[in-house]
Amino acid sequence: MKRFPTLTVSNHPLIQHKLTYIRDKNTPKKVFKELVDEVGTLLAYEITKNLPVSAVQVETPLQTTTCHVIAGKNVVLVPLLRAGLGMVDGVLNLIPNCAISHVGLYRDHETHQPVTYYFKPMPEPTERMFIMVDPMLATGGSAIASANLLKENGAENIKFMCLVAAPEGVEAFQHAHPDIEIFAAALDDGLTEDAYILPGLGDAGDRLFGTK
Numbered sequence: 595m596k597r598f599p600t601l602t603v604s605n606h607p608l609i610q611h612k613l614t615y616i617r618d619k620n621t622p623k624k625v626f627k628e629l630v631d632e633v634g635t636l637l638a639y640e641i642t643k644n645l646p647v648s649a650v651q652v653e654t655p656l657q658t659t660t661c662h663v664i665a666g667k668n669v670v671l672v673p674l675l676r677a678g679l680g681m682v683d684g685v686l687n688l689i690p691n692c693a694i695s696h697v698g699l700y701r702d703h704e705t706h707q708p709v710t711y712y713f714k715p716m717p718e719p720t721e722r723m724f725i726m727v728d729p730m731l732a733t734g735g736s737a738i739a740s741a742n743l744l745k746e747n748g749a750e751n752i753k754f755m756c757l758v759a760a761p762e763g764v765e766a767f768q769h770a771h772p773d774i775e776i777f778a779a780a781l782d783d784g785l786t787e788d789a790y791i792l793p794g795l796g797d798a799g800d801r802l803f804g805t806k
């Protein structure tokens with residue numbers, strides 16, 4: 595039995611290569627942001643591999659043939675503010691038509707509990723796949739609260755994408771939401787007393803937005 599049955603860690607060489615430079619504290623802000631986007635694109639490719647398709651007829655220059663297109667309503671990207679914004683462009687490169695439903699929350703620095711300050715729900719939630727994006731899954735509090743919000747508003751098909759996950763966060767998230775698959779570029783060692791991921795990449799929001 596796998597310890598984390600809902601977790602998929604991508605060991606694709608391109609993802610691992612880019613993650614190395616994302617972790618490096620000497621990587622400049624501009625490059626950091628570009629790499630976060632690029633890994634977002636690569637993870638989105640993995641995460642959407644089972645999207646339903648429907649058959650359409652297409653006329654090539656030589657004959658009519660049956661091809662396939664993504665079926666159903668647009669995928670919804672759910673960036674967890676702020677740091678989740680850093681992966682939005684990367685996913686949009688791959689899925690330009692996806693809708694974006696922002697969730698605003700931050701971790702209280704004393705309690706490490708998430709505080710929600712914004713949420714934009716989507717119409718027709720049962721018809722859509724929701725992809726939550728956040729570079730970091732630390733204690734899991736932010737991701738759990740966001741998934742709760744989505745479910746309270748009717749979402750049934752949700753996935754979660756992050757760069758770096760801590761075992762504590764994966765454990766908590768899979769306990770709260772055993773139906774939501776997690777896709778990560780790395781499963782790290784654990785958390786500091788301040789609930790930072792080790793080895794991690796530091797504070798993702800601060801590095802993306804230059805706030806430290």
Ligand code: PRP
Pocket residue numbers: 674675676677678699700701702706708728729730731732733734735736737763789798799800
């Ligand atoms: C970071 C990160 C996650 C959260 C993860 O956001 O982007 O949302 O912490 O921690 P958790 O798993 O323990 O909840 P932060 O609260 O620092 O806000 P920010 O994105 O606005 O910087």
Ligand code: URA
Pocket residue numbers: 677730732789790791792794795796797798799
């Ligand atoms: N949030 C971050 O940005 N980094 C961590 O290591 C943990 C939570």
